[in-house]
Every structure is written in structure tokens, then in C-alpha cells.
Amino acid sequence: MTRRYPAGPQRLLRSLNGRAVLEAIDEAGPVTTTDLAGRIPLSRPTVAAAVGLLLERGVITEVGPATGRKGPAPAQYGVNADCAFGIGVDVGHRRIRAAVADVTGRIRGRAETEQHGERGTDAFVRQILDMCVDLAGQVGKELPEIARVVAGLPAAVGPDGRQLSYTTGLPDAGRGLGEALGRAVPVPLVLENDVNLAALAERTHGLGTETDDFVLVSLGVGLGLGLVVDGKVRRGATGVAGEAGYLPSDRMIAPAGQRRDLVQEHLGARYISTEARRRGLPGDGSPLTVFALARAGDPGALEIVDDTARSVAYVVACVVPLIDPALIVLGGAIGANGDLLLEPVARHLTDFSTFRPTVVASGLGQDAVLTGATTMSAKLAREAAFAAATTPVPQAEPSTLS
Secondary structure, three states, rough: OEEEEEOOHHHHHHHHHHHHHHHHHHOOEEEOOOHHHHHOOOHHHHHHHHHHHHOOOOOEEEEEEEEOOOOOOEEEEEEEEHHHHEEEEEEOOOOEEEEEOOOOOEEEEEEEEEEHHHOOOHHHHHHOOOOOOOOHHOOOOOOHHHOOEEEEEEOEEEOOOOOOOOOOOOOOHHHHHHHHHHOOOOEEEEEOOOOOOOHHHHHOOOOOOOOEEEEEEEEOOOEEEEEOOOEEOOOOOOOOOOOHHHHHOOOOOOOOOOOOOOHHHHHOOOHHHHHHHHHHOOOOOHHHHHHHHOOOOOOOHHHHHHHHHHHHHHHHHHHHHHHHOOEEEEEHHHOOOHHHHHHHHHHHHHHOOOOOOOEEEEEOOHHHHHHHHHHHHHHHHHHHHHHHOOOOOOOOOOOOOO
16 A cells, blocks of 8 residues: 655745754854754755755854864854844833844844823824834834834733723823824834733843742832733733732722722822822922832831832732742832832731742833833744745746747
């Protein structure tokens, strides 16, 4: 009996071989064709043919001869960092910060400006578009040549990637903003919750690199959780996973039929400023000033810090039994003050829970969201460039005309 085995066209086989070679170069480069043939189950001529195609398509580059070997020095190849670029955008409540990265993730340019959401959606979109155009120019490109843009927003992003909800500090409460950005930016655009991007940064560059399960408690103007479960950011069915500010507060017991206060009403920058004014603290009442006063030993400021730590501990106590994280990371402009918050958070946690998770403070600072956005954009740009470089080119159909 004759056995039949499936076979594909040669151009498909070349595509698969090319992707294997490209991934090996990305992982091990700079590397020679001989070394590549030893790393992947392909013959040296097949590897050499794939390298030639990848060079032609501009996704790899010759990086100089290998040294320390007998005989003629063979050429080495590495991924061409300039084969694609991604832009990350961090939309804060007061400022917009952005950066452009190459496919290796290296930052190649930055931009920053005040956030003018009060001028309306059109002006806001124009701000972001102008920043992206500027960043593209910093790497010698037009904006349509950029592979991906990833923007972090203080909002929950729906499953369609455009519908925004639970927005804070965005023009027109975010209505129509996602769609407007999608129309204006002439390249593939990803919108993501800012805390989710900060959690991604923690996962790739921060304290979450050694664990697949952790929670980022980000506290600034508001409160948000970045939930990393099994190594992936958990967004939920409608994009609102981690909106912990909407947990019912422990500060009051409401009568039947009356909604209890929410956690966010007793936590965050506005609450701290209100408490600072009520207590008559010196200065502008900002969290920065209050925490500086606390470091100087001001009793009123220390009480506000302790009050903040109590609410953080309550949120942690609500979350830990549900997902059992290995690590709790405090982040955001307020949460990252670990020198003042870690001890009282641990102390108050004993009042709320029998669980004792490890609680640490993030070291990424104000770059967390932007780092997450540029990391994601660079990864997506890399994938787009690699896919394009190893996609078979359709062969023209033979002409039927004589």
C-alpha cells in the first residue's frame, strides 16, 4: 500500500524555515550561519538561504565577523533593531508622556506635555497625534511607518478595544474618545488601562519578574489593581478587573436600601488633600507635601499616612483570598512610598485578614505605565516585522493569454 503524506508548497516551507532562523538569531545573536545550523535542525545551505532572504527583507543585519576562530572569520548576524518601531503613550491626569522604542525594546526618543483634556476630545486627540508624529520623526520615520502605538489611559477598556468606562480625567468622560483615537492614529492602535500596563512593566522589568502571580496596588489620584495571574494580566470579561476603588468601604454600615461608601471615597490624592486641609497641615495639601511632612515627623501627616495604609490593607485583605498572589506590589505616585507605608499596611492587615502576603514597594517610579506601554508596543512591532519578513510572497498566477 502506498502511503501519502501531506506536503506544502516550497514557499511555505521557506517561510517556516525563515521564521525558525529569525527566532534563533533573535535569541542567540550575534551568530554565524554555522552556529545557527547547530542550534536548529536545518542544514547549513538551508540556513544560509534563510539568512539571505532575511537580509534582503531588512529584518536582520550583518554585525561584523566572528573573532577568536581559526581560518577566515565568518560573518555574524543579528536582528536589525531599526526594522520596526513602536510608540508607547502614558496619559496621566496632568501630563502625557510618550516614548518610541525599537524592536529590542530600547527607548530611542521621548516626549512630554501637559494634558489638555479640558479643551475637549478633538484637542486631546490632536495632542496625542502630534506627540506620535514627533516621536516618529525622532527615529527618522513618518508616523504611518511606525508599526504599533499603545496608549495607557486612566479608564477601563472594553473588549472591543475602543469603548472606555470608569474614566477619570479624560475629556467628555471618555465618550467617543477611543473611537476618535482609532480614527486619528494612522497605524494599529492598542488602548489599555494604565494600571494594567504598570503591572506589565512590573512583570517584565520590576519586582514581578520572578513570579507568575502578583497584584499591583496602584495608588495615585485613584486606586487600581493590576492582576497578574499565571503570568498574564487579567482584564476580566468587560475590562473592569482591578477597579478596586469601587469596592464597598469598611468605614460605614449603610441602612437597608442605601449604598455604602466606596473605598475610593476614603483613599487617593483628593482624600489626602481634603484631610490635610481639615487638619490644618502646612503647604499645598498635595500627597507629595503630606508624605514629606510625614517623613519630617509631623503628627497630622503621619495620621494621614496611617489612614491611607489602613485602606490599602483593607483592599489587600479583600483580594488575597480570591487569587492567592505570591506578592503584593505597592505602586503609583502614593503607593510607592514604601518607607512610610509598608509597616502600617502590614500592621493593619493583621486586623483584616488571617492571610499574610508578602508586600513590597515598586521601584519603577513614575515610568511604570510608560515602560509597560513601550514594552507592549515594541513586542507588537517585533511580531509584525517578523511576520512580514517570513510571510510567503504569493506567486502570480500564470497568464492564460497567448
